[in-house]
Amino acid sequence: MKNQLTANELRQKYIDFFVSKGHTQISGASLVPENDPTVLFTTAGMHPLVPYILGAEHPSGKRLTDYQKCIRTGDIEAVGDPHHLTFFEMLGNWSLGDYFKKEAIGFSFEFLTEVLGLDASQLSVTVFAGDSLVPRDEEAASTWESLGIDRERIFFLPREDNWWGPAGETGPCGPDSEMFIDTGRPACGPDCRPGCSCGKYFEIWNDVFMGYKKNADGSYTEMERKCVDTGMGIERTIAILQGKKSVYETEVFTSILAGIEKLSNKHYSDQEESDISFRILADHIRTSVFILGDPKGMAPSNVGQGYILRRLIRRAVRHGHKLGIEGSFLGELAL
Numbered sequence: 425m426k427n428q429l430t431a432n433e434l435r436q437k438y439i440d441f442f443v444s445k446g447h448t449q450i451s452g453a454s455l456v457p458e459n460d461p462t463v464l465f466t467t468a469g470m471h472p473l474v475p476y477i478l479g480a481e482h483p484s485g486k487r488l489t490d491y492q493k494c495i496r497t498g499d500i501e502a503v504g505d506p507h508h509l510t511f512f513e514m515l516g517n518w519s520l521g522d523y524f525k526k527e528a529i530g531f532s533f534e535f536l537t538e539v540l541g542l543d544a545s546q547l548s549v550t551v552f553a554g555d556s557l558v559p560r561d562e563e564a565a566s567t568w569e570s571l572g573i574d575r576e577r578i579f580f581l582p583r584e585d586n587w588w589g590p591a592g593e594t595g596p597c598g599p600d601s602e603m604f605i606d607t608g609r610p611a612c613g614p615d616c617r618p619g620c621s622c623g624k625y626f627e628i629w630n631d632v633f634m635g636y637k638k639n640a641d642g643s644y645t646e647m648e649r650k651c652v653d654t655g656m657g658i659e660r661t662i663a664i665l666q667g668k669k670s671v672y673e674t675e676v677f678t679s680i681l682a683g684i685e686k687l688s689n690k691h692y693s694d695q696e697e698s699d700i701s702f703r704i705l706a707d708h709i710r711t712s713v714f715i716l717g718d719p720k721g722m723a724p725s726n727v728g729q730g731y732i733l734r735r736l737i738r739r740a741v742r743h744g745h746k747l748g749i750e751g752s753f754l755g756e757l758a759l
């Protein structure tokens with residue numbers, strides 16, 4: 425699969441597509457959630473929209489689209505492999521009590537096939553298998569099927585795979601339908617399916633059918649006004665479309681990796697051990713720059729967001745030293 429769409433081009437095509445479908449483009453928000461004291465950072469595109477998903481009227485209407493800076497540090501220790509990032513950008517389209525499942529899936533299918541040029545046979549999707557609280561999502565499955573996704577490419581998966589949210593500890597959530605690119609590689613075994621880590625399937629997009637609110641006591645309340653939340657990670661998606669093995673091989677990371685090569689006199693992709701340090705350093709500097717540049721103005725400290733920033737900077741310095749870089753180098757790489 426070779427579609428040399430850059431991050432900037434994907435971002436623009438996505439926004440243009442959803443604007444052409446009656447959505448209003450809104451600005452992304454700060455990395456610090458306004459309305460959610462349960463987490464330190466904005467973790468998903470829908471995070472700043474939680475009050476509107478819960479019923480407040482949004483000044484820009486009921487159909488919205490944007491790109492949002494996100495930070496997820498829950499699996500910071502996994503950064504260093506070819507895929508994990510602590511900072512990423514997420515594209516999204518929202519229906520605030522307007523369209524629901526059928527239309528959301530229709531928009532996703534049209535964007536993937538007609539704008540990105542993917543063939544239906546390159547896609548696999550997952551839908552919620554149902555449990556004692558929420559029924560199996562036959563409607564999502566039959567919508568995908570009616571659009572041209574074969575039944576054997578539609579996988580019913582349980583709550584741990586096909587339930588999204590809330591973004592913090594409480595708030596809107598619901599069953600979702602995830603879209604995967606099938607690389608065409610052979611299945612690794614009889615249980616291979618989207619979500620398998622063998623590399624056959626790559627997730628690129630998630631449509632969440634927000635019909636529930638999770639309460640502080642762990643219970644769920646069904647929401648009367650149903651919403652749609654979607655999330656497409658830009659870095660991952662362009663890596664897959666460009667046929668790259670890793671997000672770090674895309675143009676998003678070219679200049680920072682070149683800067684690390686220059687300072688360390690080492691080459692990226694020569695040796696797995698130094699590659700890990702290259703990736704950690706590149707990811708952590710990028711995330712730190714976005715935290716420092718955020719309108720909320722954060723600085724390193726021993727609490728809250730500042731603590732995370734301090735931890736990222738310390739790890740970045742440690743991995744710079746592992747690569748043999750001496751002196752104070754972060755400022756030069758951050759430019």
Ligand code: GLY
Nearest residue numbers: 468470630654655
């Ligand atoms: N909010 C949907 C997602 O992050 O996938």
